[in-house]
Amino acid sequence: xxxxxxxxxxRKTKAYRMKRWYHGDKDPYISKVEMKPQKxxxxxxxxxxxxxxxxxxxxxxxxxxxxxxxxxxxRKFYRFISVIFVAALMAILLYMVSYLPPTGDATNPxxxxxxxxxxxxxxxxxxxxxxxxxxxxxxxxxxxxxxxxVLFIATCAVLILLRLDKNEKTDTTKEEEExxxxxxxxxxxxxxxxxxxxxxxxxxIFGIYVILNGHISPGxxxxxxxxxxxxxxLYLNAFGFQKTERFFTQKTYKWICFVALSFYCLAKTYxxxxxxxxxxxxxxxxxxxxxxxxxxxxxxxxxxxxxxACTMYAFYAMFRKGGF
Amino acid sequence: xxxxxxxxFIFLIVCAVSVTFSKNLLNSIIIFMSYSLIMxxxxxxxxxxDLAITEAAVGAGITSILFFVTLKKxxxxxxMTKDQKKDNQGE
Numbered sequence: 001x002x003x004x005x006x007x008x009x010x011r012k013t014k015a016y017r018m019k020r021w022y023h024g025d026k027d028p029y030i031s032k033v034e035m036k037p038q039k040x041x042x043x044x045x046x047x048x049x050x051x052x053x054x055x056x057x058x059x060x061x062x063x064x065x066x067x068x069x070x071x072x073x074x075r076k077f078y079r080f081i082s083v084i085f086v087a088a089l090m091a092i093l094l095y096m097v098s099y100l101p102p103t104g105d106a107t108n109p110x111x112x113x114x115x116x117x118x119x120x121x122x123x124x125x126x127x128x129x130x131x132x133x134x135x136x137x138x139x140x141x142x143x144x145x146x147x148x149x150v151l152f153i154a155t156c157a158v159l160i161l162l163r164l165d166k167n168e169k170t171d172t173t174k175e176e177e178e179x180x181x182x183x184x185x186x187x188x189x190x191x192x193x194x195x196x197x198x199x200x201x202x203x204x205i206f207g208i209y210v211i212l213n214g215h216i217s218p219g220x221x222x223x224x225x226x227x228x229x230x231x232x233x234l235y236l237n238a239f240g241f242q243k244t245e246r247f248f249t250q251k252t253y254k255w256i257c258f259v260a261l262s263f264y265c266l267a268k269t270y271x272x273x274x275x276x277x278x279x280x281x282x283x284x285x286x287x288x289x290x291x292x293x294x295x296x297x298x299x300x301x302x303x304x305x306x307x308x309a310c311t312m313y314a315f316y317a318m319f320r321k322g323g324f
Numbered sequence: 325x326x327x328x329x330x331x332x333f334i335f336l337i338v339c340a341v342s343v344t345f346s347k348n349l350l351n352s353i354i355i356f357m358s359y360s361l362i363m364x365x366x367x368x369x370x371x372x373x374d375l376a377i378t379e380a381a382v383g384a385g386i387t388s389i390l391f392f393v394t395l396k397k398x399x400x401x402x403x404m405t406k407d408q409k410k411d412n413q414g415e
Contacts, residue, residue, distance in 0.1 A: 132374045210377065218373035226381035233389060312386050319393040 128215035129288050137297045141268050151311045152257050162318045196238035203231035211305040221301040225308025232313040253310050260303040335362050349400050353391045360384040
């Protein structure tokens, strides 16, 4: 049984304050911090005369590029030095390349037991026919988790930079808004819409195919996710934000990324915790070559694909509209 | 196949050089796109189809789209057309 608080008592609790702070209703500066309004800028005659005089000197003596010998000399010097610098860098790098071992030689240092282990035991250990996927999602799954997290963090950073506040009033003219064109979507281009009508399902189905067959044929979560993201961007371009917001909003993005990343973490926590010693998951590997095989690789591929697809779409939507 | 690969490499170098020397930002993005496309074909010839798919989807697709949107955002594309219009009217 929970005790019901009255409205006034609830307002005093920390939970209520936390909720207000989370939703952004409360501005901590209002009625707490006193802010002095700035004095209007005034300039007396003496100061103005001095400023104009300084500006005149600056323009005549320093910014007069064609007659300022120092700037001309510096420009020549800069070009000369940069050419010498680039040439020296190229020479050093080419000299280093000549020390590299020849391509495809059997005694090269990269032909060691690590590559041999992956090629010989890869299929037996991971159950994936495509050794590359077996490597990045089984032996090196921790790296892939880091990559997915980097994408998520990048979206957060772009969101901070490009987000538009809905309450903020912008004093833009209609022409500027049309140029910005996020308010006048879609443009209803008949050719684009017909092409998108046929292409978008194909692109998205191909992306799903690449993700689901990541452990059998070339491809995997990252490339498949990028293909699906491209399909979503094409759909958005053709039909506008109103259509895509029916199935993809900021909330959907948050939940998909949260669920996918936390599933990835939970599924692999044990082997991360053990320093990637106990790679066995207990799930039978199945016949190599089937879609449902290779243990955890398929669900992990789907997770990575979802995160990548959502991130690509989110990037585009934020660049276009400043939110999604 | 060797000849074909050589032609692709020459294209690659031409693309890489012309991206830096192109004055028009829109042109350089399109050249960059073709660079990625050629690179993905070379990845296939080097027998790494995984990279080829990723290069085609990310390099040629998504990155260029984001570049286009950025150009639009910083008004590099619209200003250019306006200037051209002004020039045409002036003539």
